[in-house]
Amino acid sequence: MSRQTRRTGTFLVTREHKRFVEFANAVRRNATIGLCHGRAGVGKTLSARRYANWDLIEPLITTWGRREDSDKKVYAASSRARTLFYTPPVGGSISALRKDIQPFIMRLCVCIDSYGNPKWAERPLTPLGLIELVIIDEAERLTMTGLEFLRDQFDRSDAGLILIGMPGIEKRMSQYPQLYSRIGFVHEYPPLSKDEMQFVLQRQWRKWGFGQDDADFTDDRVAAAIIRLTAGNFRLLQRLFMQIERIARINEMAAITEDVVEAAAQTLVIGNAN
Numbered sequence: 001m002s003r004q005t006r007r008t009g010t011f012l013v014t015r016e017h018k019r020f021v022e023f024a025n026a027v028r029r030n031a032t033i034g035l036c037h038g039r040a041g042v043g044k045t046l047s048a049r050r051y052a053n054w055d056l057i058e059p060l061i062t063t064w065g066r067r068e069d070s071d072k073k074v075y076a077a078s079s080r081a082r083t084l085f086y087t088p089p090v091g092g093s094i095s096a097l098r099k100d101i102q103p104f105i106m107r108l109c110v111c112i113d114s115y116g117n118p119k120w121a122e123r124p125l126t127p128l129g130l131i132e133l134v135i136i137d138e139a140e141r142l143t144m145t146g147l148e149f150l151r152d153q154f155d156r157s158d159a160g161l162i163l164i165g166m167p168g169i170e171k172r173m174s175q176y177p178q179l180y181s182r183i184g185f186v187h188e189y190p191p192l193s194k195d196e197m198q199f200v201l202q203r204q205w206r207k208w209g210f211g212q213d214d215a216d217f218t219d220d221r222v223a224a225a226i227i228r229l230t231a232g233n234f235r236l237l238q239r240l241f242m243q244i245e246r247i248a249r250i251n252e253m254a255a256i257t258e259d260v261v262e263a264a265a266q267t268l269v270i271g272n273a274n
Contacts, residue, residue: 011046011050012200012203014043014192014196014199014200014234015193015196016042016043016047016189016190016192016196017043017046017047017050019187020036020044020047020048020051020187020189021047021051023036023162023185023187024048024051024083024133024135024160024162026184026185027133027160027161027162027184027185028082028083028132028133028159028160029160030160030184030185031158031159031160032160032161032182032183032184032185033154033160033161033162033163033179033182033183033184034160034161034162034163034183034184034185034186034187035162035163035165035169035170035173035183035185035186035187036048036162036163036164036165036186036187036188036189037164037165037166037167037168037169037170037186037187037188037189038166038167038188038189038190038191039166039167039191039233040166040235041233041234041235041236042189042190042191042192042232042233042234042235043189043192043234043235044137044164044189045137045164046234047189048085048135048137048162048164049085051081051083051135052081052083052084052085052133052135053077053078053080053081053083054085056073056074056077057074057077057078057081057108057111058085060074060107060111061104061107061108061111064103064107071111071114074111075111075112075114075115076115078108078111078112078115079111079112079115082112082130082131082132082133083131083132083133083134083135084101084104084105084108084128084131084133084134084135085135085137086100086101086104086134086135086136086137087136087137087138087141088100088136088138088139088141088142088146089141090141091141091143092141092142092143092146093143093145093146094143094145094146094148094149096146097142097146097149097150098149105128105129105131106129108130108131109129109130109131112129112130112131113130128153128157128158128159131157131159132158132159132160133159133160133161133162134150134153134154134159134160134161134162135162135164136150136161136162136163136164137164138164138165139163139164139165139169140165140166140169140172144176147173147176147179148176148178148179150179151176151178151179151182154182155182167188170186190232191231191232191233191234192232192233192234192237193232194227194232196232197223197226197227197230197232197237198223200237201223201226201227204241205256208245208248208256221258222256222257222258222260222261225258225261225262226240226261229261229265236268239268240261240264240265240268243264243265243267243268244256244260244261244264246264247260247263247264248260
């Protein structure tokens with residue numbers, strides 16, 4: 001099942017996303033702390049938001065206005081995920097965390113409880129209530145006191161905690177022995193492999209109504225150009241797809257060529273994808 005978002009396009013359930021789900025499930029099941037790291041654009045945030053059903057849940061708990069009948073689907077998603085996703089502001093201090101995250105905890109717990117699952121009544125009262133997993137994206141933004149606040153919340157609850165960041169975050173966390181000693185799992189989120197890239201390309205070809213032929217030299221060169229330009233970076237791949245589609249539509253093209261790919265790449269800031 002895929003979900004269309006304005007910025008990222010259709011979500012693709014890749015092998016790396018499945019590995020992230022396994023990692024998140026293990027952290028939640030063992031009520032421990034997990035670190036997830038990977039280069040920018042490989043899909044860490046997308047996978048985490050997908051796991052938490054955050055595209056559906058976030059609008060409701062952010063605005064938190066009058067309840068509507070349509071909110072029932074959010075209650076159901078909240079009950080399934082039981083996961084809070086949060087991105088701290090730059091310089092995420094303890095005061096910012098308290099101001100932002102505590103209302104989200106309360107509202108998400110209300111959504112979970114509103115689904116009417118009687119099991120929740122048996123759970124002990126903790127700072128995280130009915131939430132079983134908290135995912136903090138861009139965890140490098142947290143200050144030392146912010147990290148200590150999260151550790152305290154973790155210690156006084158029966159929930160798991162995932163900190164997501166860039167490569168090297170595990171070295172930074174080692175500077176905080178009280179938190180680091182509680183880490184149970186570390187997961188590296190790598191770029192897409194060549195096989196994964198081929199899968200994504202084939203799916204995109206079908207979406208555009210083109211048939212990618214492995215025996216066609218032109219198709220092979222197009223695929224090779226896209227793989228070379230993006231180097232498995234999922235975010236860059238999605239941006240390149242949008243530009244390819246735009247150019248092909250403007251020029252009313254019946255097939256994607258290597259020239260189209262190169263023209264699309266020239267409109268992007270590619271940088272060093274390695």
